[in-house]
Amino acid sequence: MYEFKKNRNMKNLTAFLLAAFLPLCALAQVKDGDAAPDFKFKTPDGTEYTMASFKGKLVFIDVWATWCPPCRAEIPALKALEKTFEGQDVVFVSISVDKDKPAWEKFVREQSLGGVQLHAGQEGSRAFSQEYGIKTIPRFILIGRDGKIINANAPRPSQDATAGYIKSFL
Numbered sequence: 001m002y003e004f005k006k007n008r009n010m011k012n013l014t015a016f017l018l019a020a021f022l023p024l025c026a027l028a029q030v031k032d033g034d035a036a037p038d039f040k041f042k043t044p045d046g047t048e049y050t051m052a053s054f055k056g057k058l059v060f061i062d063v064w065a066t067w068c069p070p071c072r073a074e075i076p077a078l079k080a081l082e083k084t085f086e087g088q089d090v091v092f093v094s095i096s097v098d099k100d101k102p103a104w105e106k107f108v109r110e111q112s113l114g115g116v117q118l119h120a121g122q123e124g125s126r127a128f129s130q131e132y133g134i135k136t137i138p139r140f141i142l143i144g145r146d147g148k149i150i151n152a153n154a155p156r157p158s159q160d161a162t163a164g165y166i167k168s169f170l
Contacts, residue, residue: 029133030152036143037131041095041118044105049093049118051147058090058169059143060154062115063134065098066107071138075111077157082114084163089145089170091116097125097137144169 030037036059038051051059062078064071082092092115098104101119108117120128128134132141132152140154142165150169155162 030131030149032149032151034149036141036147036149037128039095039120039124039128041120041124043117044108044119049116051143054091054093054143055147056089056145058145058166059141060090060092060166061141061143062092062094062157063097063128063132063137063139063141064094065096065137066100066104067098068137074138074157075113077162079114081157081163081166085166090166093118095120095125095128097129142166142169 036051040048040050042048060081062071062074064074066072078092078094085092094113094115095118096104097120099122101121104119107113132139138156140156141152142150142154144150155165
């Protein structure tokens with residue numbers, strides 16, 4: 001009798017683990033050359049953007065949070081890149097994964113952040129992070145004018161070669 005219960009419990013446990021974790025393993029993370037997954041996030045003033053909003057433009061995405069020191073350290077270099085490419089066919093999109101939306105809005109305002117500032121919210125950041133395989137931030141992503149991922153782990157703004165790298169796709 002004991003062996004039967006033990007085996008039945010193992011089967012139940014195995015079934016539970018497969019049901020719980022197999023879908024997570026099956027999630028395909030994007031690769032360079034794949035179409036960029038769509039998203040729908042808002043700016044501090046409530047304007048909604050999707051990936052399709054940037055069709056025909058080169059898109060440099062910064063995934064960050066106000067509480068992340070390495071993310072904050074990239075801000076001066078990101079601002080310099082925005083200035084370097086001002087008036088060109090590239091858009092800089094910063095997607096915040098902050099849970100505290102008012103703190104993010106205050107930070108964006110006080111730091112006069114440029115580009116397109118978007119807030120993913122808790123559900124949005126989870127889905128976006130899963131699709132792009134983001135485990136740590138900051139994370140930078142370069143999307144081509146055709147909406148395909150050029151580099152899902154692009155160089156940081158503070159790296160010397162980043163401006164030249166972006167320019168090579170314009």
